[in-house]
Amino acid sequence: MSNIEERLEARYFDKFLPLIYSKSFGQRLIDSSPHQLRTWESRTGKVAIFHRPPPTIKEDAFAKPERLGRVIKQLAVCYRKDLRGKVALAREVLRTLFEATDNVAVAFSGGRDSLVALDIARKIRPDIPVMIVNTGIEFPESIKYVRQLAQDWNLNFYEVKPKVDFWKLTGEQGIPVAGRGNTTFMRDLSNKADVKLSNSCCRRMKETPARQFYREHKIEGVITGLRVSESLMRKLNFADYGALRYSKTYNTLIAWCLYAWKDQDIADYIQKYKLPLNPLYNMGYQRVGCWSCLQDMLYKDSRLFTLQKQHPKLYDVLIKNLGDEMMRLYSVWADIEDFELDTKELEGLYRPCDFVMLEQYRKENKKDSRTDLLDLEIENPS
Numbered sequence: 327m328s329n330i331e332e333r334l335e336a337r338y339f340d341k342f343l344p345l346i347y348s349k350s351f352g353q354r355l356i357d358s359s360p361h362q363l364r365t366w367e368s369r370t371g372k373v374a375i376f377h378r379p380p381p382t383i384k385e386d387a388f389a390k391p392e393r394l395g396r397v398i399k400q401l402a403v404c405y406r407k408d409l410r411g412k413v414a415l416a417r418e419v420l421r422t423l424f425e426a427t428d429n430v431a432v433a434f435s436g437g438r439d440s441l442v443a444l445d446i447a448r449k450i451r452p453d454i455p456v457m458i459v460n461t462g463i464e465f466p467e468s469i470k471y472v473r474q475l476a477q478d479w480n481l482n483f484y485e486v487k488p489k490v491d492f493w494k495l496t497g498e499q500g501i502p503v504a505g506r507g508n509t510t511f512m513r514d515l516s517n518k519a520d521v522k523l524s525n526s527c528c529r530r531m532k533e534t535p536a537r538q539f540y541r542e543h544k545i546e547g548v549i550t551g552l553r554v555s556e557s558l559m560r561k562l563n564f565a566d567y568g569a570l571r572y573s574k575t576y577n578t579l580i581a582w583c584l585y586a587w588k589d590q591d592i593a594d595y596i597q598k599y600k601l602p603l604n605p606l607y608n609m610g611y612q613r614v615g616c617w618s619c620l621q622d623m624l625y626k627d628s629r630l631f632t633l634q635k636q637h638p639k640l641y642d643v644l645i646k647n648l649g650d651e652m653m654r655l656y657s658v659w660a661d662i663e664d665f666e667l668d669t670k671e672l673e674g675l676y677r678p679c680d681f682v683m684l685e686q687y688r689k690e691n692k693k694d695s696r697t698d699l700l701d702l703e704i705e706n707p708s
């Protein structure tokens with residue numbers, strides 16, 4: 327292994343970060359390696375050199391699990407740190423990003439994780455651009471909250487919007503249910519219910535306007551509140567790419583500065599620094615994104631229950647627009663008899679349907695009315 331590769335490996339498994347050098351020095355190191363190294367160049371003459379992701383399972387069955395094992399071991403060390411230690415880890419990721427480029431923005435969602443990331447970032451760079459995508463289907467409370475925060479914290483704040491309309495998009499491309507719509511189960515559900523499902527909603531409504539913003543503002547690095555502990559998919563992705571990686575989608579570096587933070591760390595930080603929280607959390611919402619999103623409509627703890635209770639008017643708009651499709655999906659879902667699905671197997675992919683509701687439905691002697699079924703699901707959340 328060449329010297330540079332040893333350095334990359336040490337940096338990766340210690341801090342999950344790339345090495346940043348001036349372009350000329352970096353180039354000499356790159357040339358010295360017998361392997362093709364993954365690199366990224368800033369406009370300001372810096373180069374980031376990344377530790378290579380492991381080969382695919384097909385190429386080498388053991389490389390990925392081995393890498394994951396090493397990453398999880400080091401993550402366990404990070405998880406054990408106290409709040410001060412977690413803030414230090416976050417600041418180290420941000421320092422590395424600022425070393426690579428000055429053109430950095432915070433991607434703010436209005437949620438608690440990105441609030442913490444924003445607070446840490448603004449304490450380093452008070453004038454850092456803060457961008458939020460207003461999809462047009464944000465909760466009114468969220469929009470009011472972020473605008474107030476922008477004013478109170480004197481943020482260098484940008485609100486960007488997609489050119490597409492959610493209702494038009496879902497009418498043309500399908501509705502975003504269970505996040506993907508591309509597993510065998512979801513395809514089966516979609517076909518049987520004759521409801522088009524789509525996985526392009528986030529891409530069109532959020533990614534495209536964000537990418538445009540970064541391009542227009544020459545942003546080269548983006549700070550997010552993404553955390554590893556949120557899902558298995560995140561862990562797998564993190565093991566391959568670490569806390570600061572290049573995103574082809576946005577053509578920027580992306581920083582996961584809160585990678586080692588747990589729910590309790592987020593809560594402790596918010597309490598310690600008395601950060602103002604999005605009021606939706608006090609209304610019982612766990613997620614504060616688009617109110618008409620149906621990604622979790624088949625989950626036992628679907629946000630639809632809270633929407634119906636806290637925002638009945640918005641809920642009615644949703645049912646008026648997509649109620650037919652929802653009922654068809656619920657009905658077919660409950661009627662599917664012949665699929666064998668190991669929920670644990672899919673858990674890491676998108677936290678799939680909880681089958682409690684299906685079992686409940688079966689116990690109720692298979693009521694045949696679609697309206698009854700919808701009522702049952704909505705009114706009796708477990």
Ligand code: SF4
Pocket residue numbers: 461502527528529531532615616618619620621
């Ligand atoms: S969160 Fe849901 S509704 Fe919002 S853009 Fe993504 S898929 Fe669409």
